[in-house]
Amino acid sequence: MDRGLFLLPSRIALDVTRRQAIGFISHAHMDHAAHHAMALCTEPTARLVRYRLGDVSTKIMPLGEAIEIAGLKLTAHSAGHILGSAMVYAEHDKGTVLYTGDFRLGPSATAEEAQLRSADYLIMECTFGHPNYRLPPRDTVIEMLLEKVHEAFRRGATPVISAYVLGKSQEVTKILTSNGIPVLQHPDIYAISQIYQEAGCDLGDCRPYQGRPVPGCVVIVPPKPITPGGLPGAVHVEKFHVTGWAFDPRRRRNAPQDHWIPLSDHADFDQLIRAVEEVEAKTVFCTHGPKSFVEELKSRGHDARWLE
Known part of the structure; x- marks a missing residue:
């Protein structure tokens, strides 16, 4: 069958x-x-x-x-x-x-x-x-993301956001760049972002991550590259997980020190x-x-x- x-x-x-x-x-x-x-x-x-x-x-x-x-x-x-x-x-x-x-x-x-x-x-x-799974209003979640990113910058950290290669990474990129925050993307994410661009979806100021952070830039990576050692080339990293599963206590317990942003697609x-x-x-x-x-x-x- x-x-x-x-x-x-x-x-x-x-x-x-x-x-x-x-x-x-x-x-x-x-x-x-x-x-x-x-x-x-x-x-x-x-x-x-x-x-x-x-x-x-x-x-x-x-x-x-x-x-x-x-x-x-x-x-x-x-x-x-x-x-x-x-x-x-x-x-x-x-x-x-x-x-x-x-x-x-x-x-x-x-x-x-x-x-x-x-x-x-x-x-x-x-x-x-x-x-x-009743998520907060979208505007509230975006404000939360922007506030925590700016706080990380003030602490001298590189905000590193874990997001799916296709879809969530591009949406988070667009949210950040629309609010004046440039983005560096993992090469796998950047390749798909170029298809978005070709399809007429402008993602703003995003570039591929080339081995070291740039002050004032957020780095977006697939979930797996965020390891206990942080991001290659970065000394001080603060990790973000942007997902509707942010309300799941079991997932938060796996990384209680990280930032969990409940933005879902x-x-x-x-x-x-x-x-x-x-x-x-x-x-x-x-x-x-x-x-x-x-x-x-x-x-x-x-x-x-x-x-x-």
């Missing part, structure tokens, strides 16, 4: 990570992409997928423009997750489906704001589907509830999160089910 999500009867795969004849790729994180015979995605996602997987054959889905394929009408809508991320809205004579992929409501520094749409059936990711608990209410689906299918979220939705009067 071929596991994964598929639109039937067309067999269009939804973020399936094995090669398929036709596969919709919501965004270019590798747990959502594969080298499909034909990949359906937005133009920025196509650029990023080709960088990460090679010469993938793509059919571009401009946001808001319906395409006909395999007997279905499909429309991509922005998901607010990372550059190029999209939901897909499918129309069939038996009803309509909205598949969110990873999404976030509200503004983003580097992604178009998510656009929800009413549908008969909603398939949604629910990573933060527990009430513990996933919808938090309240945004997940809001999405369900706005889509007004007859049935909600949940995936990639706590199964308790299904019971939460049922308690609110929704027909909710868990997708294994």
